[in-house]
Amino acid sequence: MGAGRPPTMRDVAEHAGVSISTVSRVVNAEKYVDAATRERVEASVAALGFLRNESARTLRPGQRTATIALVVEDLTNPFSAELAHGVEEVAAAAGYVVLLLSTGRDALGDRDEVREKEIVGELLSRRVDGVLMIPGADDASGRYAALAERAPVVFVDRLPRGVKGDVVLLDNVGGSRRLTRRLLERGHRRIAYVGGDRGSGTGSKRYSGFRAALKAAGVPEHRELLHFAQHSSDEARLATQDLLALADPPTAIFCDNNRMTVGALLAVHRARADVVVAGFDTVELAEVLVDRVALVTYDPVDVGRQAAGLLLERLDGVDVAPRRITVPVELAEFGDRQQVHR
Known part of the structure; x- marks a missing residue:
């Protein structure tokens, strides 16, 4: 079997020591194949990673x-x-x-x-x-x-x-850095972060932009203000409630995707807290919100x-x-x- 190409029925047949027609009968669950041969072909299918192309059977080459x-x-x-x-x-x-x-x-x-x-x-x-x-x-x-x-x-x-x-x-690093810098320009120094998976490509880049803006401004990160691994708007809402309950709560919250932003907005609105919510991604009907919100937007x-x-x-x-x-x-x-x- 050539490197870089998917295995074929011919490859399976050679590996199992049977004919191509026998392989075809096995993979199509047809009769007239003894148990031992069927088992040998199935083992070769698994070993080579062969996958039957369902629609290719009804199409002409090319x-x-x-x-x-x-x-x-x-x-x-x-x-x-x-x-x-x-x-x-x-x-x-x-x-x-x-x-x-x-x-x-x-x-x-x-x-x-x-x-x-x-x-x-x-x-x-x-x-x-x-x-x-x-x-x-x-x-x-x-x-x-x-x-x-x-x-x-x-x-x-x-x-x-x-x-x-x-x-x-998306310009994940640049967008997060610009939005965080805007919050810093507004005078915020205790900026919380509510995010999803910090290890994902998108999550790590958005967090990186957030950290870069803080570092450039000489503003320290506060561990108690960082909440990761939120998977839904409801989890982000609960995380935001915890942030607002701190003795020294944040004055702004950066959310790394639209689900996080919606959850944070709900918590801030219900608490009537004087907190700016900033988020990456567009949020529907953001222009009619009475709460303060800043967003990284794109199409x-x-x-x-x-x-x-x-x-x-x-x-x-x-x-x-x-x-x-x-x-x-x-x-x-x-x-x-x-x-x-x-």
């Missing part, structure tokens, strides 16, 4: 399905919906149908690794022309690399460690358009080194001040 897959983490997140809108807009214009899939979260609120593995397995076995994916932080299991060997893949929001590929990113629809554009170029045969697009961000302030954009 024929496409005109289908691309978009894999997100949370379908309820407005970012995912707007991203999908941008992807579909570009894909439809080029004659492609978009298959939308979600990894979701497990019982602990973490990214559902089991579900993601199942999705990647399905994408490997069911022929799609290309994949757009918001991945995890790394590729320890090699599943993203395996997927990229089967079809063009463009990653969105983060590039998993250990994988080379096209990626569309998720445009992120989807750019990612889909990269994928379609690959499908059209563009063969260049992996490309990286960084989407610029803006600052916006709402609440008891006039809205300001920079």
Whole structure:
């Protein structure tokens, strides 16, 4: 079997010492294969990592399905919906149908690794022309690399460690640094941080920008003001309640994604606290809030358009080194001040 290509039925047949037709009968669960032979073929299938291409059986060589897959983490997140809108807009214009899939979260609120593995397995076995994916932080299991060997893949929001590929990113470090610097310019010195996974590519970069702004201003971090590993708006709300209950509470709270911002806003609003909430990502109806809120904003629809554009170029045969697009961000302030954009 050649390096870098997926195993075929011929490879399995050679490994198991049987004919290709026997392998075909085993993988298609047909009759007339004795138990010992079936077991040997199944062992070879597992050893080589062979996956049956479901749709390839009905397609002529070189024929496409005109289908691309978009894999997100949370379908309820407005970012995912707007991203999908941008992807579909570009894909439809080029004659492609978009298959939308979600990894979701497990019982602990973490990214559902089991579900993601199942999705990647399905994408490997069911022929799609290309994949757009918001991945995890790394590729320890090699599943993203395996997927990229089967079809063009463009990653969105983060590039998993250990994988080379096209990626569309946000200016996470720069946006967080600018927003934190704005809070410092407003006179805030006790700035709390409410975030999700500090170890993820996105989370680590946003925290890095936050820390860089504090360091540049000579303002120390306060451990009691740092809350990580929040997985939902409700958890962020509870973390914010704890912050507001401190003897010396923060005067501003930086939230590293829109779910965190919504939870913090709820807690601050219910406590009638004089605290500015600052967050990364747009929050719906932010302009009608009476509480003070500052946001790092960008256009998720445009992120989807750019990612889909990269994928379609690959499908059209563009063969260049992996490309990286960084989407610029803006600052916006709402609440008891006039809205300001920079």
